[in-house]
Amino acid sequence: MADKTRRRTTLFSSVFFVCLCLSPLPTSSQRPKLRFGLNGEFKILQVADMHFANGATTRCLDVLPTQKAHCSDLNTTVFMSRVIAAEKPDLIVFTGDNIFGFDVKDPVKSMNAAFAPAIESKIPWVAILGNHDQESTLTRQELTKHIVKLPNTLSQVNPPEAAHYIDGFGNYNLQIRGAAESSLQNKSVLNLYFLDSGDYSSVPYMEGYDWVKTSQQFWFERTSKRLQRVYNAEPNPHQGIAPGLAYFHIPLPEFWSFNSKNATKGVRQEGTYSASTNSGFFTTLVARGDVKSVFVGHDHVNDFCGKLKGLNLCYGGGFGYHAYGKAGWERRARVVVAELNKKKGDVKTIRTWKRRDDQHLSVIDAQVLWTSSVNRSVAPRL
Numbered sequence: 001m002a003d004k005t006r007r008r009t010t011l012f013s014s015v016f017f018v019c020l021c022l023s024p025l026p027t028s029s030q031r032p033k034l035r036f037g038l039n040g041e042f043k044i045l046q047v048a049d050m051h052f053a054n055g056a057t058t059r060c061l062d063v064l065p066t067q068k069a070h071c072s073d074l075n076t077t078v079f080m081s082r083v084i085a086a087e088k089p090d091l092i093v094f095t096g097d098n099i100f101g102f103d104v105k106d107p108v109k110s111m112n113a114a115f116a117p118a119i120e121s122k123i124p125w126v127a128i129l130g131n132h133d134q135e136s137t138l139t140r141q142e143l144t145k146h147i148v149k150l151p152n153t154l155s156q157v158n159p160p161e162a163a164h165y166i167d168g169f170g171n172y173n174l175q176i177r178g179a180a181e182s183s184l185q186n187k188s189v190l191n192l193y194f195l196d197s198g199d200y201s202s203v204p205y206m207e208g209y210d211w212v213k214t215s216q217q218f219w220f221e222r223t224s225k226r227l228q229r230v231y232n233a234e235p236n237p238h239q240g241i242a243p244g245l246a247y248f249h250i251p252l253p254e255f256w257s258f259n260s261k262n263a264t265k266g267v268r269q270e271g272t273y274s275a276s277t278n279s280g281f282f283t284t285l286v287a288r289g290d291v292k293s294v295f296v297g298h299d300h301v302n303d304f305c306g307k308l309k310g311l312n313l314c315y316g317g318g319f320g321y322h323a324y325g326k327a328g329w330e331r332r333a334r335v336v337v338a339e340l341n342k343k344k345g346d347v348k349t350i351r352t353w354k355r356r357d358d359q360h361l362s363v364i365d366a367q368v369l370w371t372s373s374v375n376r377s378v379a380p381r382l
Helices: 003-022 073-087 107-121 140-147 214-232 253-257 281-288
Strands: 041-047 091-095 125-128 172-177 188-194 244-247 291-296 305-308 311-315 332-340 347-356 363-371
Touching: 041 073, 073 107, 073 332, 073 347, 091 107, 091 291, 107 125, 107 140, 172 214, 188 214, 214 281, 253 305, 253 311, 281 291, 281 311, 291 332, 291 347, 291 363, 305 363, 311 363
Parallel strands: 041 091, 091 125, 188 244, 244 291, 291 311
Antiparallel strands: 041 332, 172 188, 305 311, 332 347, 347 363
8 A cells, every 4th residue: 555545544544533532422213224225135245354453553464575565454444445335335244353452552442443434434334243352451341332332333232132141242133124115114024143152262171262152042043033923924914034144253163064165155275263162053043044144254264155954154254454364365355135026025035245355346256145936935933
């Protein structure tokens, strides 16, 4: 990045955060309700593993020799601004390791800088935590409480009905309503689930990464069943179950089922660093049947999707420049688009592709994840 560009970006960040500090905090009543556009689409941009630290003074990892001299956290910021402008998503989802706590001087300042392009775009956004976010001076709870106060975010600390029993911070559901003036304009036709997959195991003699706990799976099942009842009920009852997508940071052990040859799209270039135990969340998801795809981060140079028992398991691919990567293998972001059936108003297809941080923001690995006509099945019992 040229020095002139870096100075402009730094100036923008300084002015922006003065305004951010003076802005009133959003209330739940002010937060927008999400719905499909009149074009019948809803687009989600996934940003995985930014590993943001201290801005211009934080150097890049695993880049080409020609990139090293002027590469910093600001490259992550510029990439995000470019891909937001190119894709114009309806929702931006940050799937953890938003900051790299070990290198961060001020976690609040780093979080604000990491999310700055999303906030400045005024597009609704959400964030969950990874295993590195809390490795500075703030706990996971404190970080989540800060995130939910930022402008334009729909993030939640935890669902009110489950706050007394659920593990972690940042478990919540967002409902995407049908297009305006359609028969399903007041019903959720696409359900998004966000879960805190934790950081590291706290169970004695069980080392390694954390996992989605039983309490979180219980909340997921209850929420999924409640949403199905509403979907099937008057007014405008709809048969079956609305499709869902799940986002969290640490991959399920079932991601090990795929390699570069048997994945539907994308590549495996490292292991799957999941928990050392299998919590059964994959089985829970398959049994409920509404979630069609899971999207994670954590393993930066894996970017594949693979389908197992009807459930797509997808990596986002590493986004941030202070995160480890592979020199010459561009940082990337995943895009997901759900499209409505024009006659019925329910979701017809779910597609995905990735954008690489190259000169043209190249689109790669476009694929259809789910189609209602192919996957029509009996709704699970409530």
